[in-house]
Amino acid sequence: MLSNHQYSVCVCAFFLFFFIEWHRTLALRLTNMNVPEVVDYRDTVTLSCSYDLGVHQLNSVKWYKGNQEFYRYAPMLTPQVTVYPVDGIAIATDRPTICNQYLCSIRLTALGRRSSGEYRCEISGDAPEFKLANGTRNMTVEALPVEEPTISGLSASYLPHEHILANCTSDRSSLPVRLLWFINGRTVPMEYLQQQQETTLESDSFQLRYRTLEMRVPIDRLVQRELDNAIHIKCIATVDLVPAASREAQAVITLRSHRSSLFGFGAGGHNSAAGASVPVATATGRSSLLLVLLSAQCIMMWAGSTVYSLPDSGGLHSL
Known part of the structure; x- marks a missing residue:
């Protein structure tokens, strides 16, 4: 049960709240x-x-x-x-x-x-x-960026030993713009980026600037774990003070193998010029021997020399 003092405090608090409201x-x-x-x-x-x-x-x-x-x-x-x-x-x-x-x-x-x-x-x-x-x-x-940044310098496809060399240029802005490169969803490390270049001009009483950021990325360092041949490139131009003004551009390039580039074979082949050997099947059995002799006969006929016939069960004999 409330004491007289507690009761008085509660009543005062109630009336104070009522008065404020x-x-x-x-x-x-x-x-x-x-x-x-x-x-x-x-x-x-x-x-x-x-x-x-x-x-x-x-x-x-x-x-x-x-x-x-x-x-x-x-x-x-x-x-x-x-x-x-x-x-x-x-x-x-x-x-x-x-x-x-x-x-x-x-x-x-x-x-x-x-x-x-x-x-x-x-x-x-x-x-x-x-x-x-x-x-x-x-x-x-x-003056905030309106257009997407421009990606330039990309080729349609690359070999594994090549570098991706590209530039990203932001739209004009009176506020500082920060450019970011991404490859297959991962941020490109600073070691592969050149210092951002900034150009300034006057327009509509605003001092406008646009930036260009160059990247030079060795493909074999960044995509060696990818399962497909598509490389997804993205550049984001972000305005830190106005996140809603951020813009981005995307591109897709293709990774091709040496053999597909030189011989038209599939992506799984090897490049002999790069030190890898091209495997040759071992000739074993009678069918392989017939194939070798047939090839030799064709060459000698073309050269006008003595030609051997295909072997029978007795071995080789001169025509």
Whole structure:
């Protein structure tokens, strides 16, 4: 059974919790704000904030870039929407904005360097209190890779003693791009890679860069455990700050044997020029002897010399 002191503590805790919840339902507050952190300048981006008015009436929703207001929604005024000119801000007009008693969502287009900055959503309640709630988020506009990286320098097929020599070049990006090579799903070791080459240029007020990474891989070191002749090559261009901007390119090359290259035989043959012997069947028995003598007879007929007939049970005799 609770003592008087414990009972008093429980009652106080209950009323404190009730008061906090009751006050929360009455207060005007911002419940969510969505502004992307990094966007591509070619995109159209959506900024949105949602709110709980509590017991208040909505007076206005205002959007700011820095300290400059560029969009206002005031449901009790005519017109309800007012757009103010701000450098770097262009409201998309292909679809209507969505602003009401619960949320306000706008879309920005024609982005550039000046579109980067701090964005603030501010909600105002009606008279007589004019309560305010606001939130801020930062957005950075960059030029992100759009195209897949380009793989160049590959041949269609290779011999086991050859090297795979190829280059991977990323699409242009204002953010650093990291290139990775993979062969048959395994990362190519650093010892087979050359230092990444970077080229920089100016475009649309962005300093763009693209990178090229060369690999030189001895096939017999990397694919000696593979069971088939297909070698799968992949290059990934990744932007560490924006994982969604990563792009990849793939290619498949063929591993062929020396014999298939020189003689048109199957992949299981051996290359005598490389020091491996080509096996010859041992001639045993009467059928093998007949084959040898027949070959000798044909050669001597061609040369105009004395020709021996095939042996009978008595051995060889001159024609």
